[in-house]
Amino acid sequence: MRQHYLALDGLRGFAAIGVVAFHIIAFTNPKLPFSSAYLSVDLFFALSGFVLSAAYSTRLGDGMQPLDFMRLRLIRLYPAYLVGLALGVTAYLITWSPFSSTKLFVSLGSALVFLPLPVPLTDNPPIFPLNLPAWSLFFELLVNLVFVTFFRYLTSRAVIAILFLSGMSLVGVAMFHGNLHVGWNTDHFVYGLPRSLFSFFAGVLVHRRFPGGLRSGGPLVAIIVALVLVLPIPANIHNVYDPVMVVLLFPISIAAIAGWELQGFRARIARALGALSYPLYVIHMPCIYILKNWTDGWRKYEKLVAYGLTIVALVIVSWLIAQLIETPVRRWLSSARFGRREELRVGA
DSSP states (O other): OOOOOHHHHHHHHHHHHHHHHIIIIITTOTTSTTTTGGGHHHHHHHHHHHHHHHHHHHHHHTTOOHHHHHHHHHHHHHHHHHHHHHHHHHHHHHHOSSOOHHHHHHHHHHHHTTOOOSSOSSSSOBSSTTSTTHHHHHHHHHHHHHHHHTGGGOOHHHHHHHHHHHHHHHHHHHHHHSSSOOSSBTTTGGGHHHHHHHHHHHHHHHHHHOTTOOSSOHHHHHHHHHHHHHSOOOGGGHHHHHHHIIIIIHHHHHHHHHTOOOOHHHHHHHHHHHHHHHHHHHHHHHHHHHHHHHTTTOOHHHHHHHHHHHHHHHHHHHHHHIIIIIHHHHHHHHHHHHSSOOOOOOOO
């Protein structure tokens, strides 16, 4: 069975660019394009569930040990994450005051082991203030651990039960909070659990039911998902809009896009987008902190130019990180630990 899905790589790359655009231009303004792109994180979780199910279900069924699986996940996540964390420390030293060396070292120590920060650096901070996207990596690893630990018990009925319970929780969170832009802050950190559980296991179930994807609809569904992430949506309907997209559209879109076979130029673009997606996700926030500190006081059009150039630069740098740092280090670590190269084809 095919275990690499180039169209899904392209989708993940586009979603990562959407997250960057959201944090640069649309974070505080729901009227701007990409103001719904925080839903890309739910898409990442679903893609992870689909691709990990495709890559590891047979091996886990044949007796692969949970510890080996989790080591591979850390090997997949850690190289680019360390680059982002180093940038986060740099951003803190440049932009945040008053400076506290004690809090910096505590937050760095917790970030190195993907644990939520016990000591806040600022008032009402992100739960991982040195690199905000690490909150989703924490939940990614948590659901990965659930997946591998209870794999033998995860029948389709059990997965459906998980989806029902987490889906009901997800709807409740959206109604209570007003949207699903939750999990990254100390005030709503626990809401990241239903977000990650539902989407990850939705991806697992989609793979089990449609391992080769659907035979048609991939291009059309990809356009619809792109519009979901790009078009501005009124803030007062996100309590309904967000769970509909996450619960209904995203699982269907993964099934449709997984069956879309790409060749030639489109395949090369999708492969490149897939390669840069994870480095882009883990390096962009520290760079944005530095950018916004640097451009404070600039005129509006000057900021727009700077923001646009920053997105382009981040995409290019992320691709270089993937080629020159992430891939070589992952291959070396995998071969050193397992005696052969292990390929992990899923982003954060």
